[in-house]
Structures are given as structure tokens and as C-alpha cells.
Amino acid sequence: MNATLVETTSVTVRYGTATALDGVSIRVAAGELVALIGPNGAGKTTLVNTLAGILRPAAGTVAVRGRLGVVPEGRQVFGSLSVEDNLQLGAWRTRQRDTTRIYELLPDLRRVRRQAAGSLSGGQQQMVAVGRALMGRPEVLVIDELSLGLGPIVVANLAAYLQRLNAEDGMAVLLIEQNARLALRLCGRGYVLEAGRVVAEGPSAELRRSPEVIQAYLGNPVSGPEGPVGVP
Numbered sequence: 609m610n611a612t613l614v615e616t617t618s619v620t621v622r623y624g625t626a627t628a629l630d631g632v633s634i635r636v637a638a639g640e641l642v643a644l645i646g647p648n649g650a651g652k653t654t655l656v657n658t659l660a661g662i663l664r665p666a667a668g669t670v671a672v673r674g675r676l677g678v679v680p681e682g683r684q685v686f687g688s689l690s691v692e693d694n695l696q697l698g699a700w701r702t703r704q705r706d707t708t709r710i711y712e713l714l715p716d717l718r719r720v721r722r723q724a725a726g727s728l729s730g731g732q733q734q735m736v737a738v739g740r741a742l743m744g745r746p747e748v749l750v751i752d753e754l755s756l757g758l759g760p761i762v763v764a765n766l767a768a769y770l771q772r773l774n775a776e777d778g779m780a781v782l783l784i785e786q787n788a789r790l791a792l793r794l795c796g797r798g799y800v801l802e803a804g805r806v807v808a809e810g811p812s813a814e815l816r817r818s819p820e821v822i823q824a825y826l827g828n829p830v831s832g833p834e835g836p837v838g839v840p
């Protein structure tokens with residue numbers, strides 16, 4: 609079994625008296641693509657912020673053993689800064705400021721590298737957010753809603769970049785998504801989070817056959833092997 613990079617064990621997180629995560633245990637090993645799906649309010653962003661160390665669990669443990677990169681919900685690019693400067697900010701930890709590899713991976717960004725990030729489309733801003741996280745050379749990338757507000761072609765392109773990074777660099781990904789169809793196609797394994805609890809987990813192929821998952825998230829069975837992701 610590959611080394612564990614990210615692991616939560618029975619993690620509970622509260623906002624005041626409200627429990628947002630209730631005994632959540634998940635694991636991401638080196639080289640894995642892992643999906644975490646769930647409806648609005650399930651606790652997905654709370655989990656991301658807990659992994660990032662922004663929130664502290666009331667109970668349980670969080671272990672992050674590899675370099676962690678985070679693409680936060682809503683992208684949070686610096687709108688008045690150029691694309692290049694946004695990417696450079698991602699190098700604060702490694703101080704390796706060479707953006708060549710990022711533009712190789714995300715060639716659409718090269719063309720707009722001098723533009724203010726705030727003037728870009730939603731899809732381009734999401735690429736900036738991904739590129740900025742990649743500048744930290746993460747061993748595991750946590751993405752909070754890759755597909756939010758983006759068209760299917762942009763999402764398919766971004767998914768293909770993630771597959772490439774996973775295949776070429778062995779980067780692990782924890783993909784947190786409301787688009788279950790996309791997440792369970794892209795990732796080999798997944799978790800279903802509902803009302804702060806993991807209610808199902810396993811290989812994506814099994815989750816895609818689960819009547820509960822089909823009813824709640826997919827609408828109809830999704831067949832075929834994992835990726836490459838076409839139209840989500």
C-alpha cells in the first residue's frame with residue numbers, strides 16, 4: 609500500500625454548537641485520485657479548511673504528511689494582480705518561481721499571463737487557482753469544487769490536466785465535488801459525505817453502482833471505465 613499523505617481519523621468540527629463534521633475518517637495515499645462528493649452543507653469546505661489547518665477539530669486527528677496544495681472554493685485569485693503574479697504567490701513555500709511548467713500544463717494561461725486575473729473568465733480563473741497551487745509542488749492537491757460555475761468543456765480540460773499531473777508526476781488529488789458524475793469518473797476511489805458524516809466509501813466503480821448514490825447523485829447508472837473524462 610502506498611504511503612498515506614492525508615488522513616483524518618474520527619474528526620469532528622463544530623461551529624459553536626453546530627456540528628459540521630461528525631467523526632469523519634478519510635485517507636489519501638500517494639499517487640491516488642480520490643473523490644469526495646456530497647450535497648450543499650455536507651461539510652465539504654469544512655473538511656478542506658480542516659486539512660489546511662484553518663479549522664481545528666474538536667475531536668479526532670488530522671495528519672498531513674506530504675506537501676499539501678489547496679485550490680479553495682471560489683478560486684480566490686487576486687483580481688488586480690496579473691496571472692503571472694498570482695502564480696508567483698503560489699511559490700511562497702518552495703521559492704521556486706519558475707512558471708514554465710505551469711504554462712506547459714495550462715497553455716491557455718500563457719497567452720493571458722500579463723492580464724489582471726480578475727479580468728479572466730471563470731474557467732481561466734480556476735486554471736490560475738490550480739496553477740497557483742501547483743507552484744507549491746504539492747504531493748497532494750485538494751480541490752474544493754473544481755467544476756463550480758464552469759462549462760463542461762473547461763471542466764473536461766481541467767480534469768485532463770489533473771489526470772496528466774497524476775500520471776506524470778504521481779501527484780495525489782482529493783477532488784471535492786458536487787458533480788458526482790465527474791468525480792467518480794476521474795477518481796478511482798471515493799467518499800460520500802452527508803450532514804457531516806461519511807455515509808459511503810469505496811472504489812468509484814462500486815459507488816457508481818450503488819442504488820443510493822445513483823438515486824441521490826447520478827440520476828442513472830454511469831458505465832464504463834475510469835477516465836479519461838469526456839463530457840462530465
Ligand SMILES: Nc1ncnc2c1ncn2[C@@H]1O[C@H](COP(=O)(O)OP(=O)(O)OP(=O)(O)O)[C@@H](O)[C@H]1O
Pocket residue numbers: 623626627628646647648649650651652653654655786
Ligand atoms: N462559519 C460558519 N459558521 C457557522 N456554521 C457554518 C460556518 N461555515 C459552515 N457552517 C455550517 O457547517 C455546515 C457545513 O458547511 P460547509 O460549507 O462545510 O458545507 P459544504 O459541503 O462545503 O457546502 P457547499 O457545497 O454548499 O459549499 C453547514 O451546515 C453550514 O451551514
